Amino acid sequence: xxxxxxxxxxxxxxxxxxxxxxxxxxxxxxxxxxxxxxxxxxxxxxxxxxxxxxxxxxxxxxxxxxxxxxxxxxxxxxxxxxxxxxxxxxxxxxxxxxxxxxxxxxxxxxxxxxxxxxxxxxxxxxxxxxxxxxxxxxxxxxxxxxxxxxxxxxxxxxxxxxxxxxxxxxxxxxxxxxxxxxxxxxxxxxxxxxxxxxxxxxxxxxxxxxxxxxxxxxxxxxxxxxxxxxxxxxxxxxxxxxxxxxxxxxxxxxxxxxxxxxxxxxxxxxxxxxxxxxxxxxxxxxxxxxxxxxxxxxxxxxxxxxxxxxxxxxxxxxxxxxxxxxxxxxxxxxxxxxxxxxxxxxxxxxxxxxxxxxxxxxxxxxxxxxxxxxxxxxxxxxxxxxxxxxxxxxxxxxxxxxxxxxxxxxx
Numbered sequence: 076x077x078x079x080x081x082x083x084x085x086x087x088x089x090x091x092x093x094x095x096x097x098x099x100x101x102x103x104x105x106x107x108x109x110x111x112x113x114x115x116x117x118x119x120x121x122x123x124x125x126x127x128x129x130x131x132x133x134x135x136x137x138x139x140x141x142x143x144x145x146x147x148x149x150x151x152x153x154x155x156x157x158x159x160x161x162x163x164x165x166x167x168x169x170x171x172x173x174x175x176x177x178x179x180x181x182x183x184x185x186x187x188x189x190x191x192x193x194x195x196x197x198x199x200x201x202x203x204x205x206x207x208x209x210x211x212x213x214x215x216x217x218x219x220x221x222x223x224x225x226x227x228x229x230x231x232x233x234x235x236x237x238x239x240x241x242x243x244x245x246x247x248x249x250x251x252x253x254x255x256x257x258x259x260x261x262x263x264x265x266x267x268x269x270x271x272x273x274x275x276x277x278x279x280x281x282x283x284x285x286x287x288x289x290x291x292x293x294x295x296x297x298x299x300x301x302x303x304x305x306x307x308x309x310x311x312x313x314x315x316x317x318x319x320x321x322x323x324x325x326x327x328x329x330x331x332x333x334x335x336x337x338x339x340x341x342x343x344x345x346x347x348x349x350x351x352x353x354x355x356x357x358x359x360x361x362x363x364x365x366x367x368x369x370x371x372x373x374x375x376x377x378x379x380x381x382x383x384x385x386x387x388x389x390x391x392x393x394x395x396x397x398x399x400x401x402x403x404x405x406x407x408x409x410x411x412x413x414x415x416x417x418x419x420x421x422x423x424x425x426x427x428x429x430x431x432x433x434x435x436x437x438x439x440x441x442x443x444x445x446x447x448x449x450x451x452x453x454x455x456x457x458x459x460x461x462x463x464x465x466x467x468x469x470x471x472x473x474x475x476x477x478x479x480x481x482x483x484x485x486x
Contacts, residue, residue: 119395120350120395121350121395121396121397121467121468121469122343122349122350122351122352122392122395122396122397123350123351123352123396123397123398123399123463123467123468124336124339124351124352124353124354124383124396124397124398124399125221125248125351125352125353125354125398125399125401126353126354126355126356126376126380126398126399126400126401127204127246127353127354127355127356127401127402128355128356128357128359128376128400128401128402129200129204129355129356129357129358129359129360129402129403130200130357130358130359130360130361130402130403131200131203131359131360131402131403131404131405131406131418131419132359132402132405132406132422133359133361133365133369133405133406133416133422134402134405134406134419134421134422134423134450135150135405135406135408135416135422135442135450136150136153136155136170136365136369136406136416137169137170137173137373137422137423138167138168138169138187138189138423138439139155139160139167139168139169139170140166140167140439140442141155141157141160141162141166141167141168142165142166142167143166143442145408145442145443146442149408149409149410149442150408150409150410151410152366152410152414153365153366153410153414153415153416155170155171159171161173161174161177163177163180163187163435164435166439167189167435167439170369170370170373171370172370172371172373172374172377173373173376173377174377175377175378175380175381176377176380176381176425176427178381179381179384179427179433180433182433183431183432183433183434184384184427184428184429184431184433185425185426185427185431185433186425186426186427186431186432186433186434186436186485187423187424187425187434187435187436188423188424188425188426188436188437188454188459188483188485189423189435189436189437189438189439189440189453189454190421190422190423190437190438190439190440190450190451190452190453190454191401191421191422191423191424191437191452191453191454191455191456191459192404192405192420192421192422192450192451192452192453192454192455192456193206193212193452193455193456193457194212194452194455195212196404196420196421196449196452197404198404198418198419198420200360200403200418203403203404204247204403205247206403207248207401207403207456208220208246208247208248208250209247209248209250210456210457210460210475210476210477211477217250217252218250218251218252219246219247219248219249219250219251220248220460220475220476221238221246221248221249221351221353222238222248222249222250222251222253222254222256223251223474223475224351224464224468224470224475225237225238225251225254225256225350225351226251226253226254227470227471227474227475228468228469228470228471229350230253232348234347234348234349235255235257236257236342236347236348236349237348237349237350237351238256238349238350238351238352239256239257239259239342239347239349239351239352239353240256240257240258240259240352240353241259241260241335241338241339241352241353241354241355242258242260242335242353242354242355243260243355244258244355245258246353246355248353249353259338320344320345320346321340321341321344321345322344323337324386324389325382325385325386325389326382327379327382327383327386328375328378328379328382330375330378330379332354332355332356332375332376332379333375333378333379333382333383335354335355335379336354336379336380336382336383336386337382337383337386339352339354339383340383340386340387340390343390343392343396344390350468351468356372356375356376356379357372358371358372359372359402361406361415361416362411362413362415362416362417363411363413363414363415364413364414364415365410365414365415365416366414376400380398380400380427383398384398384427387429388429393428393429394428394429394430395429396428396429397426397427397428397430397431397463397467397486398425398426398427398428399424399425399426399459399463400424400425400426400427401424401456401459402422404418404419404420404421404422405419405420405421405422405450406418406419406422407419407448407449408442408445408448408449408450409448419448419449419450420446420449420450420451420452421440421449421450421451421452421453422450424456424459426459426463426485426486430486431485431486432484432485432486433485434485436454436483436484436485437453437454438453439453440452440453454481454483455480455481457476457480458480458481458482458483459483460472460475460476460480461473461475461476461479461480461481461482462482462483462485462486463486464476465482466482466486467486
């Protein structure tokens with residue numbers, strides 16, 4: 076059966092758009108696979124998984140100051156009773172939906188950095204997230220902090236999968252003039268073929284790609300684009316081959332966030348050599364009816380992270396992987412008239428892993444000494460980034476962030 080133009084566009088070009096890759100993906104300039112053992116990371120290389128909570132997570136109802144009466148005064152409908160809170164000490168505790176994270180905290184595997192923010196905070200989702208992703212609060216930057224880490228520490232590697240974005244949207248944290256970073260939605264989105272006609276369909280699409288991206292006879296300025304198209308097709312098969320080594324011993328919950336974390340696990344199991352991943356979870360912009368919605372998305376966060384950590388333990392990777400969780404800002408102390416909270420400032424960050432020194436870090440921001448109704452931050456988020464770059468990823472934090480920041484002790 077002839078491969079129509081519509082079939083090709085639907086089944087073929089979607090691969091390149093979904094993958095979001097450029098450059099030589101599978102073979103280096105010597106024609107050697109970048110996934111050979113020489114190009115893979117060593118067994119001891121640390122891995123960072125960044126979890127981005129989109130919408131502005133309510134940090135006050137995530138790490139709950141149940142020991143302060145003002146919490147109940149300012150949130151008459153949103154506050155959780157003391158016996159509902161998963162107490163960490165006699166002052167603060169986790170939201171009732173975070174039972175798995177509370178258990179990991181008790182095992183010493185979860186660090187909570189309290190009151191994280193930055194000077195002159197911005198209440199815009201777009202601008203504040205841009206600040207977190209570029210680590211540049213004072214200027215409009217076109218360079219992401221994770222991209223700068225890769226450029227400064229991992230450029231010697233030919234592996235195109237040294238840093239990967241998982242999900243539906245690219246992050247400015249990976250913005251770079253030097254490198255392209257894969258954006259992978261799911262392995263399922265790469266399934267080109269019906270299993271019943273697998274070989275025939277595969278060969279037809281491959282031939283269509285090869286014909287389309289045959290550089291012979293084309294102008295020199297088109298040769299690079301031609302090679303990228305061919306490489307994009309090859310990269311799909313490579314990623315599938317990597318995931319084939321994964322043995323599913325853990326039951327993940329049925330959520331997109333959990334599936335994204337499981338994809339991280341599959342790529343790690345396949346020896347992709349990836350050092351940095353980012354995944355996202357949305358639904359945190361709780362201007363109205365917060366109590367039910369916030370509980371639901373925090374449950375997705377908790378169940379996904381708990382399954383992922385168990386999966387890392389099953390693979391023996393828990394000591395190589397650290398997970399950092401952040402949101403673009405917190406919420407205001409006082410609840411609004413719609414059963415929700417409005418854009419605020421400081422909020423907790425979380426770092427999870429087998430070698431993490433669990434506990435509470437920094438001071439909880441005052442609920443009474445506010446900046447126009449907002450919490451005053453206690454820890455600059457770049458101190459958390461810098462700690463992870465220097466002490467976990469073994470990079471150059473001052474070079475990535477522009478200057479040195481306080482080093483925390485959770486690693």
